[in-house]
Amino acid sequence: MSIEITSLTKSFGAFPAVNDVSLKIETGEMVAFLGPSGSGKTTLLRLIAGLEFADKGEIFFEEENVTMKSANERKAGFVFQSYALFNHMTIFENIAFGLRVAPRARRLTKEKIRERVLSLLETIQLSGLENRFPVQLSGGQRQRIAFARALAVEPKVLLLDEPFGALDAKVRRELRTWLGEFHERTRLTSLFVTHDQEEAFEVANRVVIFDKGSIQKIGTPEEIRSGKSNAFVRDFLALDI
Amino acid sequence: MASFIDFRNPPGSDNRADRLIRATSEPLWMRRLLIGIVLAFFTLFLALPLIVVFQGALAKGLQTFLSAFTDRDILHSVQITMLVAVIAVPANAVFGIAAAWAITRFRFWGRALLLALIDLPLWVSPVIGGLIYVLLCGRRGYLGPWLQAHDIRIIFALPGMVLATTFVTFPFVARSLIPLMEAQGCEEEEAALTLGAGGFEILRRITLPKIRWGFFYGLILCNARAMGEFGAVSVVSAKISGMTNTMPLEIERLYNDYLFASAFAVASALSLLALLTLSLKSLAEWENRRQFEAGQRSLLEPTIETLLP
Numbered sequence: 001m002s003i004e005i006t007s008l009t010k011s012f013g014a015f016p017a018v019n020d021v022s023l024k025i026e027t028g029e030m031v032a033f034l035g036p037s038g039s040g041k042t043t044l045l046r047l048i049a050g051l052e053f054a055d056k057g058e059i060f061f062e063e064e065n066v067t068m069k070s071a072n073e074r075k076a077g078f079v080f081q082s083y084a085l086f087n088h089m090t091i092f093e094n095i096a097f098g099l100r101v102a103p104r105a106r107r108l109t110k111e112k113i114r115e116r117v118l119s120l121l122e123t124i125q126l127s128g129l130e131n132r133f134p135v136q137l138s139g140g141q142r143q144r145i146a147f148a149r150a151l152a153v154e155p156k157v158l159l160l161d162e163p164f165g166a167l168d169a170k171v172r173r174e175l176r177t178w179l180g181e182f183h184e185r186t187r188l189t190s191l192f193v194t195h196d197q198e199e200a201f202e203v204a205n206r207v208v209i210f211d212k213g214s215i216q217k218i219g220t221p222e223e224i225r226s227g228k229s230n231a232f233v234r235d236f237l238a239l240d241i
Numbered sequence: 242m243a244s245f246i247d248f249r250n251p252p253g254s255d256n257r258a259d260r261l262i263r264a265t266s267e268p269l270w271m272r273r274l275l276i277g278i279v280l281a282f283f284t285l286f287l288a289l290p291l292i293v294v295f296q297g298a299l300a301k302g303l304q305t306f307l308s309a310f311t312d313r314d315i316l317h318s319v320q321i322t323m324l325v326a327v328i329a330v331p332a333n334a335v336f337g338i339a340a341a342w343a344i345t346r347f348r349f350w351g352r353a354l355l356l357a358l359i360d361l362p363l364w365v366s367p368v369i370g371g372l373i374y375v376l377l378c379g380r381r382g383y384l385g386p387w388l389q390a391h392d393i394r395i396i397f398a399l400p401g402m403v404l405a406t407t408f409v410t411f412p413f414v415a416r417s418l419i420p421l422m423e424a425q426g427c428e429e430e431e432a433a434l435t436l437g438a439g440g441f442e443i444l445r446r447i448t449l450p451k452i453r454w455g456f457f458y459g460l461i462l463c464n465a466r467a468m469g470e471f472g473a474v475s476v477v478s479a480k481i482s483g484m485t486n487t488m489p490l491e492i493e494r495l496y497n498d499y500l501f502a503s504a505f506a507v508a509s510a511l512s513l514l515a516l517l518t519l520s521l522k523s524l525a526e527w528e529n530r531r532q533f534e535a536g537q538r539s540l541l542e543p544t545i546e547t548l549l550p
Contacts, residue, residue, distance in 0.1 A: 050435075051431050051435070071435050072434050072435070072436075072439060075436070078431070078432065080428055082428060084428035084431065084432040085429075086432075086433075086447060087429075087451075088450045088451060097438070101437055101439070101442045101446070152436075153437060
């Protein structure tokens with residue numbers, strides 16, 4: 001699903017978190033929002049998910065204007081940095097949640113739900129853990145469960161907020177590779193927020209660099225590295241390349 | 242009165258006390274001294290009075306003790322106490338959840354004021370809590386003439402006692418939930434929202450299960466206070482034995498009538514109710530820990546991750 005954002009603005013009090021941002025994301029792309037903390041990238045992701053509402057501007061999913069739609073109508077798959085798993089539910093119930101709360105008319109049967117949950121566990125290579133509780137899993141495992149939970153409802157877009165931020169370097173690299181392969185296979189339109197350049201350049205087809213709520217540069221990893229950059233982008237990229 | 246409620250560390254939030262003790266171990270004499278002081282204080286102020294109450298109740302033998310509970314007026318006071326609690330506690334449960342939800346999930350004008358107002362019943366004397374309703378609904382109160390014209394009796398009747406009790410027990414549920422919900426944040430609710438759940442589904446499947454122990458704890462405190470309240474209820478009750486007396490009021494009447502054995506018998510029944518709530522609370526905490534430990538045990542089984550490279 002393609003996403004189009006037109007002059008989106010969001011302020012918290014006097015602080016402009018997202019300032020007049022326009023952006024078009026094509027179906028099947030994997031786009032990274034890169035920038036220092038406080039640059040507005042997470043706020044933009046939350047605006048797209050419907051977890052925040054814009055002061056100005058519009059958001060389109062394909063042709064549909066979803067600006068005023070709530071998060072549960074937009075149903076963008078969202079993966080949180082801190083996983084946000086339901087700690088009082090088993091892994092099985094966590095992944096099944098989105099299927100269980102679906103409107104009765106569209107709800108799958110119990111057998112179908114079970115089938116889908118178990119096949120998702122297989123996809124994320126965690127079969128056999130369905131009766132565990134989230135606290136019993138490692139960080140990397142929890143993040144994969146969070147993926148599976150988001151994917152269970154078959155979203156048309158996947159939004160990832162610093163998905164590997166809380167993980168150690170090794171697990172981070174493994175999951176990053178896994179995510180890249182997953183995207184290759186499914187071509188699910190995906191946006192992810194990161195402050196790690198290596199991560200952005202390795203996984204994404206396109207990178208959007210943010211600072212102070214505005215887009216500083218957009219392009220493929222090659223274009224970002226080679227093309228003309230403003231002072232901020234030069235400084236930011238020089239940090240660890 | 243409220244000092245025994247640990248507002249910063251309600252059950253359900255992770256308890257840091259255990260770790261703290263180990264990290265900052267004191268010399269042996271200091272520990273013994275502190276434990277000694279606590280035990281002495283506990284004996285003098287908590288255990289001894291409880292023993293005295295039961296002793297007083299049984300002073301004239303089991304027969305007299307039991308006969309107190311065949312007295313119609315006394316039985317009626319037990320009924321009234323239960324009835325008041327049965328109305329006030331659910332009302333405050335609903336209010337408590339709503340207030341905690343509003344305060345922790347939204348930033349709105351007047352939020353700080355609401356937070357302060359929730360505590361109001363803890364600051365003011367319960368007698369004032371009762372007087373408020375007399376001034377409001379009494380014969381010469383603001384609503385008095387209207388109520389009289391419609392033949393509604395609030396003061397010196399059951400509705401007034403329920404109102405006063407609700408006022409006094411107002412903060413307990415909300416106050417147990419606010420720090421807990423603040424600490425838990427709302428990411429799980431947000432996750433549920435992006436998975437397509439509606440507001441009611443989120444409340445039922447995510448929020449309520451998350452706060453259930455803190456909620457239960459608040460309910461128990463609220464109930465204990467509702468059954469034991471004296472000051473506020475005594476102002477709005479007509480104090481007619483067999484009509485509008487709750488157990489605490491009945492205890493006072495019996496005591497003033499020199500019916501010590503009966504007074505202590507009712508007091509011991511009230512204490513038993515308190516002990517019952519206390520054991521319910523302990524049971525809840527114990528059950529909570531048991532579930533947690535059961536979860537920890539299954540951690541020992543090999544997980545997929547330890548089998549994979």
